[in-house]
Amino acid sequence: MVDSIVSAASVIAAAIAVGFAGVGPGIGQGNAAGQAVEGIARQPEAEGKIRGTLLLSLAFMESLTIYGLVVALSVLFANPFLG
Amino acid sequence: MHSFLLSKIEVGSHLYVNFSDSLHLHGETIFVSTLVVTTICLFLILGTRDLNKVPGNSQNVLEVIYDLVKSIAVTQMGPSYYSQFLPFVATIFLFVLGSNVAGALIPWKLIEIPSGELAAPTNDINTTACLAILTSIAYFFAGLKIKGLGFFKRYIKPAIFFLPLNIVEDFSKPLSLNFRLFGNVVADELTVAVICSLVPILIPLPVMMLGLFASCLQALIFATLAAAYIGEVIE
Numbered sequence: 001m002v003d004s005i006v007s008a009a010s011v012i013a014a015a016i017a018v019g020f021a022g023v024g025p026g027i028g029q030g031n032a033a034g035q036a037v038e039g040i041a042r043q044p045e046a047e048g049k050i051r052g053t054l055l056l057s058l059a060f061m062e063s064l065t066i067y068g069l070v071v072a073l074s075v076l077f078a079n080p081f082l083g
Numbered sequence: 084m085h086s087f088l089l090s091k092i093e094v095g096s097h098l099y100v101n102f103s104d105s106l107h108l109h110g111e112t113i114f115v116s117t118l119v120v121t122t123i124c125l126f127l128i129l130g131t132r133d134l135n136k137v138p139g140n141s142q143n144v145l146e147v148i149y150d151l152v153k154s155i156a157v158t159q160m161g162p163s164y165y166s167q168f169l170p171f172v173a174t175i176f177l178f179v180l181g182s183n184v185a186g187a188l189i190p191w192k193l194i195e196i197p198s199g200e201l202a203a204p205t206n207d208i209n210t211t212a213c214l215a216i217l218t219s220i221a222y223f224f225a226g227l228k229i230k231g232l233g234f235f236k237r238y239i240k241p242a243i244f245f246l247p248l249n250i251v252e253d254f255s256k257p258l259s260l261n262f263r264l265f266g267n268v269v270a271d272e273l274t275v276a277v278i279c280s281l282v283p284i285l286i287p288l289p290v291m292m293l294g295l296f297a298s299c300l301q302a303l304i305f306a307t308l309a310a311a312y313i314g315e316v317i318e
Contacts, residue, residue: 056307059300063259066266073269077094 021068
């Protein structure tokens, strides 16, 4: 009984972790990409440099989502609360 | 151990090679990472055996890699110190790149093993933890070597009450490096596996391409961050 409650709570916790971890980085990546497009429109000759920096910073923001994913995975597959 | 099975997608199951009751290895991780290291070593040795003024094919590839790694090291650590830590950064970069690409390109699913599955070595959190701890050791070593005991002044900068934050940072740096690499690799493989279980033909291909791209980017990011952490303590 306790185990099934913990399992259900773990699934919900995993869903919430991934869901909310997507929100912040989504906003941040949108901002960054928008600013990059603006920069390219203003200065088309700097496109290569802007693209490189953009990809690198997007990957950094992506890693915040990934932390949520890691928490969700550990709750689903290696749950420390199940006996 | 309790685990959820969703159409044969497993996380955290390994092929254990037991030496004794308490000592065991993850067989598939050791196998694939040995393969990756051997391939990289052979490629580097054979590619640099006869260097010419006009580079051939493999020498061209190696020069591009060297330029990339060197530019990472120079931008993060400055032109006067980079050469001491270039081998470390290059090793990290090549190993992570090699293992990510090996996991993404080689069709490991064709080879059946008793438990777990062959995949990228970075798919196992122990590999990435090892890389992250090596990075920690490297920046402590770099700081102590170049600054001597003045290295510890960095803990009370910019003011004395930053001390706990700076100490916590020493633990959070390897942790975030570790989770970033592990999570990205596992996320790529999970996405491909889930889409393959829904539509097995043609649809997963663009996702696989994205995964390959992200794998290369993760190698670049891991090397950049390792170089940045070293650069931070020696500046």
